[in-house]
Amino acid sequence: MLWSDLLCAERLRDPGYVEARTRSIFVQDHDRIVFSAPFRRLANKTQVHPLYENDHIHHRLIHSVEVGSVGRSLAMHIGDWLIDEGEIGPHEDHSLANVVQAACAAHDIGNPPFGHSGEASIGGWFAERFDADRGLCGALDPVLRPEFTAFEGNAQGFRIVTRLEMYRNAGGMRLSKAVLGAFMKYPATAATRAALPEPLRRSYAGLKKFGLFAGEEALFAEVAQGCGLPQEQSAAGRWWRRHPLVFVVEAADDICYNIVDLEDAYTAGDLPYDVVRDTLNELAGRPNRDTAGYTRSEHIALLRALAIGRAIDACVAAFQAHYPAIMDGSFSGALVDVSDCGASFARIGTLAQERIFTSRRKTELEISGRQVIRNVLDGVLPVFEALAAAGWDETALAGHPAQIARALGLDLRAIATPEAALHGLADFVSGMTDRYALSVSRMLSGT
Template sequence: MQWTSLLSAERVCDPKYVEGQNRSIFVQDHDRIIFSAPFRRLANKTQVHPLYDHDHIHHRLIHSVEVSSVGRSLAMRIGHWLIEQGEIAEGDDHLLANIVQAACAAHDIGNPPFGHSGEAAIGDWFREKFSEGAGLFADAGQGLQAELTAFEGNAQGFRILTRLEMYRNEGGMRLSKAVLGAFMKYPVTAGTRVALPEKTPPYAGLKKFGLFQSEAAIFADAAHSLGLPEENSDAGRWWRRHPLVFLVEAADDICYNIVDLEDAFTSGDLPFDVVRDRLNTLANQTNRDTAGMTQAEQIALLRALAIGSAISVCVEAFKENYAAIMDGTFSEALIDASARAEAFRAIKALARDRIFTSARKTELEILGRKVIRNVMDEVLPVYEAMAAQGWQAEALPDHAAQIARALSLDLRDIDAPDKALHGLADFVSGMTDRYALRMSRLFSA
């Protein structure tokens, strides 16, 4: 892969666009993302703790802002090193930083309400409906079933960026191909991924799927311009990751691992000494004087030092694995290839055993699953009525029309079962935690 192609500023569906003299196209991409409604909705979507009343607990929007900050720092340092190595031109370090910052801001934009449990709830609901095989689900192909029964926020995010928001069905936000490449952690469709032979060598980009078939052509065009290596087989095609994906992924890994600890202390799920010791290990056993600091202030200091240390070791991991990253064969997260890998593994184990299993979080995940199922059960008849009326929204019977109006359902372009099912997924995944709860209560009244 070559940086001259990887930094492509060409917009999807708008190849003749020319950036302004005083504003980089990648800065414009960042602004389009953060001013969008899907980004604003992240303020009321779960990071770890659903429906939490504590003002200092992270939600998805704050997490995304923090990830974009860390990603920018990573990219500036990598960019400076690439200039020293003669890999990119003087000044292009700022392009890297702007690209990664934009991709980081968008990295969770497709997440449904209630976090990963919300993804599972949506997928489980679709799995049950496909197994019944009635109505809209009767003749669905394997590809559609694969992408909805394992519903994936990453693929929904790409759909929002390239189809649903701004220029609907005409490129969406029309972001640059470089930003879309840096965003795409899993450059494969669900249908291709499940059809790949079991002997396919493990690759980080195949861990999940990041594309719905409906947006596959958009990414294929971007991947061609970026020069991403393409893999073809009888199962279909997929691509190797853009090198900047590893920086976006590292920024996310750094933030959620470290900040989840801080939130666990704030919420009372973990005691001070446990959080202090884990963060101190990441911070390389700092000897800063903390006399006179409150426990919360000490944790905040250690969090900042830990993030700085993690950035440094991930930069070094990128340098050490640069050749494999650029030929598309590197297949680890940078934190796992870094000098702090063991410390991060300890944090992940602690989170798995004591944070993600806390009683309050578990109770609210159960509630969230019920809420999502209730809403999907009540909204499905609107799309079934659309099918019965020949996909004419104006011909909907009174009750279905009432529900569509009450929920502001966007029924444009719904003219086939697959589009109807994706339309349902678009609506449900776009809900905030609190809106989903309110709609569920409305339907249960």
């Protein structure tokens, strides 16, 4: 892969666009993302703790901003090294940083309410409907069912930025191909991934999950061609090797959520001060700082900042060490895991699984959130069933389905197949904030 291709500034479905002299196209991409409604809704979506009353606990929007900050720092360090190595030209380190920051801003834009438990709830509901094999779910091509039963926020995010937001069905936000390439963690459809040999799915990070719905595969093919991403073709279908900057975006995400989850766990009372202090102190390299006079919260905040800085340095070094494999598409690790901080991050992951993600309040709210999502899906599905019965004529909707569509402001444009209808349903539910989902659930269930 070549950086001259990887930093492709051509807009998706808008090849004639010329960037302004005073603002690069990658900065414009970032602005389009942060001023969008889906990005704004992240302010009321779960990061780890659902519906939390403490204003200092992270939500998805703050997390996305912080990931962008760390990603920009990573990319500037890497870009500076690439200039020294003669891999990119002068000032292109800024292009790298802007691409990564924009991709980081969008990286969680497709996440549903209640975080990963929300993804599982949506997938579980669809699986039950497909088992019943009736109505719209029964009419869907079985090959497409995994798009819904294993509902994936990454694929939903790509759908939002390339189809649903701004220029609907005409390129979406029309972001640059470089930013879209850096965004795509899993460049394969669900059907293609499922048909590939299991050893390959296990061995290549880009096939850990799927990141594309079938309806957006052609859009990503345009992105991949523009960025020069290697395409793999087999009887199972086509998929692509990751853009090198995906590893940088992923590292920024890994650094932020691992470290900040600890700080949030202390703030929420899920972990005691000494456990969080000692864990962050190890990751920060046991700094010899005078913290006399610090409150416990200030001490944790200091260690969090120092730990992030050390992790950035370690991931930059890991990128440099694995650069040839990253550029030929064969690298399959996570920069955090192969860095000098890998062992510390592994211990944080174990601590989170055992004591943060299983906390009582989080578990109780995830149970409630699961039922909220099921109530919403149960209540809204009849609108799309009625639309199908009306020959996909939105104006022919009547009675209770018409009331629901009107009350919720459902977007029923361009829905004319079972696939489009079920994606329309998933678009609505996954786009909800935690609080709006709870409100709609109460309305639909009459409570």
